[in-house]
Amino acid sequence: MGMTMTQKILAAHAGLDSVSAGQLIEADLDLVLGNDITSPVAIHEIDKMKVEGVFNKDKIALVMDHFAPNKDIKSAEHCKCVREFACKNEITNYFDVGKMGIEHALLPEQGLTVAGDVIIGADSHTCTYGALGAFSTGVGSTDMAAGMATGKAWFKVPSAIKFNIVGKPAEWISGKDVILHIIGMIGVDGALYKSMEFVGEGLKYLSMDDRFTIANMAIEAGGKNGIFPVDDLTREYMKEHSKRPFTEYEADSDAEYDEEYTIDLSTLKSTVSFPHLPDNTRTIDEVGDVKIDQVVIGSCTNGRMDDLRIAAKILEGKKFADGIRVIVIPATQKIYLQAMEEGLLKTFIEAGAIVSTPTCGPCLGGYMGVLAEGERCVSTTNRNFVGRMGHVDSEVYLASPAVAAASAITGKISGPKDVM
Known part of the structure; x- marks a missing residue:
């Protein structure tokens, strides 16, 4: 039995020849992400573990974006907690006021996420990086803490839904209309703990920003992650933004999917x-x-x-x-x-x-x-x-x-x- 894009990435990071839906694995992490709301909880958990330092100071990203610049005393205390942790552990990718950005736009821009990565983040919209051909998913702060300490995380390998994107969109139709249409079609639990894999000739009409939008909202259909295959547009983006090596994965021809849908971009209207x-x-x-x-x-x-x-x-x-x-x-x-x-x-x-x-x-x-x-x-x-x-x-x-x-x-x- 063949594997999906997501399953291939997880197998590689677990050191296995193959994996199947429902299998429990432990995988190596390429990046662990937290923000000013979720990181303090993770930091307190690390303190309770009594571990010395983090697994790799270059593979952790801490982004102050939810309440920064600080809106009140409590948010200032949260940011101070993260700031001190980042300083103590010499975290390379710490982003505060002055060099900040909203985390899921900032990390690809900074070249921290590339195709083939396994990324966890203590924020549910971590699934955004699937636009680049990475496996990325949101976790809780305790899993973030374990990831920062060990460089590993456990996963139940997800099954998948294939979305075959065809046609050319009309003027003003964007990635937001595509994903709202899909969520409206399958429901907020239509992809529960499943990988949403977007393929097809219509992808050439979707910009990288469109793809980031679509992958970002995979979680709103209950998806474990959203992911796109790597194409020339992806390679051009990564070449411009990152110096990291990357690995491209394609689904096997005999990969199994729970459902398959065809989305004709030419029929879509602005959606609310x-x-x-x-x-x-x-x-x-x-x-x-x-x-x-x-x-x-x-x-x-x-x-x-x-x-x-x-x-x-x-x-x-x-x-x-x-x-x-x-x-x-x-x-x-x-x-x-x-x-x-x-x-x-x-x-x-x-x-x-x-x-x-x-x-x-x-x-x-x-x-x-x-x-x-x-x-x-x-x-x-x-x-x-x-x-x-x-x-x-x-x-x-x-x-x-x-x-x-x-x-x-x-x-x-x-x-x-x-x-x-």
Whole structure:
């Protein structure tokens, strides 16, 4: 029996010739990730283990992104805890204010993740790096602690779902529309503990930023991970960003899949996820008249250059509707600077937005855009659970940067064709 992409990567890192779905393995890790919320718990667990140091100071990444710059005393204490741990253990890849970014945009940009890696992170959207052909998945802080101490983690090998991507998308259709369509189709538990493997000739129409978005939201379908095969676009990205060697894996022709779906990009429409689950999706022509209060463009899902360029193209020379608050968050300092150099930030500010330092802030209802009772927000983030971005009686509508920008102009959920 053949293996999937994910199974091949796990077998190689476990020192085995082959693995099968459901098998328990112990695998070597290429990177262990934590942030300012999850790392303090892991650090306390390491202290209880009484281990000396970490397994490899170059294979740990600690990113201050959720509440940095600190929003209150508690978040300052968390960051101080991580900062002191990073200093004590000489952690090479420690990212704080000034060289920060949202972790799942920052690490690929810094060349820390490449094809063939096994990566764990104490953040559920660690699955993002599957866009590069890596196996990456979220874990709890105790598993992060064990990973930092030993360089190993245990896994139950997942079965897989194959998504055959075909066709060419229409204008304004992006990776966000693709993954929202898929989640709406299979449900938030449709890929529970399974690998979501994206293949097909239609991948050539998806940019790296599109692929990062799709892999990022695999967890919203319950997926253990999302993964793409390596192609010329992937190789070009890794060559530009990383000096690390990488290994390409392709699924065997006789690999087994629990389900197979064909996604025709040419048939997709702009898609919006209504409250309070990501699978509660409607196409833009099914939305109706939904007035909004706030728009957020950013996050580890949609704060990259493609996202900002699309939003700016729609907003050029336009103003937001009266009473609409718009927060734009470039995902990293490098993206912030590039957006500045391209004039995108000027476009956002002239339209009436504020531009934030890179932060996860509003996505998790932390700061920089918390919602009050009864308020509605169109957001390019990845979750719209009850109370996710603020008050339990607020509402979050997940959408692409194109839909978010158009909605900011009209004051209600709208597609780009409504304003262009």
